[in-house]
Amino acid sequence: MPHAIIPNVDEKYGDWRDELFQDGFAVVKGAVPADRAAGYVEEMTKWLERFPLGFDRNDPSTWTEEHLPANMKGGMYHGYAVAHEKFVWDARMEPGVVDAFAKIWGTDELLVSFDGINMTLPLPDSTRPKSARWPHQDQDSRIRGFGCAQGIINLADNGPEDGGLMVMKGSHRFNDEFFKTHSMDKKEKWGKVPDDWHGFDDDEIEWFEERGCELMKVNAKAGDLLVWDSRTVHYNILPTGKQTRAVIYACYTPAALATPEGLAKKKEIFENRDRTTHWPHRNFWRADKILRFGKEDPYHRDRPFEEPVITDRLLKLAGAMSY
Template sequence: MENTLISVAGENKAHKEIPGNPSVATSSRHQLNTRANGEPLRVLSEEDWKFWIENGYIVIRQAVPKEQVQVLADFLWEYENKDPKDPETWYKPTLPMKMTELNNTGMVEIYNQQYLWDNRQFPRVHQAFADIWGMEELWVTIDRANLNFPIRPGHEYKGFIHWDYDPETKPQNVQGVLALADQTDENMGGFQCIPELFRTYDTWKLTQPEDRNHFKPDTTGFTPTKVKMEAGDLLIFNSLQPHGIRVNNSKDKVRIAQYISMMPAEQDNEEMRQWRIRSWQEKMVPEGYAFPGDPLHREKQHPIAQLSELGEKLLGLRKW
């Protein structure tokens, strides 16, 4: 097992001023899978594939066993020192974010704990992303989790729609979220997106002013799709898909999720590879526009996560 350490220079600096996860490239040199030669799918069905191409997102049902995601969900409550049965413990002050629309949305600054890695290295998760990319040689994002509570006075936020990457750059990238608890109630928050805008972007942009915000579209005339998920379901979406978190208007239901995505491994980018290894070894967090980190450095108290052979490859510790 390699133990080489480097400075933080390997982190993707493009994400200092824009959203997106700095643990991987902003856009891949590889194109997303088109299945031009009709190659078989691993996890997605043909119906899933058609939906993915037309709508820019897909939900893989039971990508991870319910009992496995429950372990992480339970841990997150403990990590945040909150009681799932006592709403009075849910609304402690949180660190302000540069990306202000994420304030009060319940981001949990934890990135390399064992249970997160258990889900990242679960084979069915990897195989789903392999279908999307048309290749198995992938790196996983080093990303966090979410405990999204019902809004109450003093703890409000607005539902929002945005892009993490400027769609004008046509990024070859995908993002993903794993449900750690059922989120089938549309009122309890969760993922929302606008497939119609995803499909019609090239004509829609012609109707927009030249100085429009390239990360926050004017959604007038569009109705966001509220995607329902059950614990263990994995949602993958194209980075050209306008998306966001919807407001949790429920009385007492909490949306719990882990952010997971994969991109083609950049095995010739040694600086990035070593930064990823160091992040795992030293529990370093990605730093960026949407990633404030944990000022208490709580995660550094945990042991280094144990990786399977697949996990080592997804990190970059072992080469494909």
């Protein structure tokens, strides 16, 4: 396929891309076969069991913070080199997933983010934390236009009560207008991420609502791929039902967008089995060490439990080999 061009968001494609460019998000049905999706859920469960913290998949009383490795927002795992576990790389390289992003960008010469996973376990009502809104976009407020396509590889059926992705439908189309009248400065930062994250206050969410943008929950089946424009306002919510949420975050952009210096840095990050932001081709930084209950975790890991199988395709997606 040819090198990427920025997609023409006004063109009609006759598939889910029309929803992506019009609404700011879309669901790609059946990107991963159902049996393989179930296999990834099993691998995620085994990953939690590898830590000697007492987690037992068959005992809900152990599905709590003291029995789990460090996470945020109810079940988002970014530390312990999880971004480079074999099962995570296997999911990133699923043909249906890579092909979807190739259709967005018009090229299969892609880079992928070194992102984490989310396994949010349903808790008894008495111990279930309340879900707080944290609406944000994962694009630098100074960058105009479509710049990054984000993705969630959804591995378990995900309905209205199962927690998951909330999006502000159509908010990406008002991004330019918003930042003409609102400050581009961040009110808070997510860790040390210097750019490509901007949070929104409740009154700013009302600004989008006044222009017809609607907050809505994205539901999907096991094996579906959720894709969205990084300018789309979004956040995750916790489950209120009994279904486990299991997803792998994976974002792809064309390798042609990366600078030689950026590729060198990405290769170094890969070789160190470190993580990145959602942006695969830019904004690399040295990630903080994950803390557990405010202290350095004695079970901190610099390498995955199971290394990925190294292939040319993987190295190219990692930015460690040229296309």
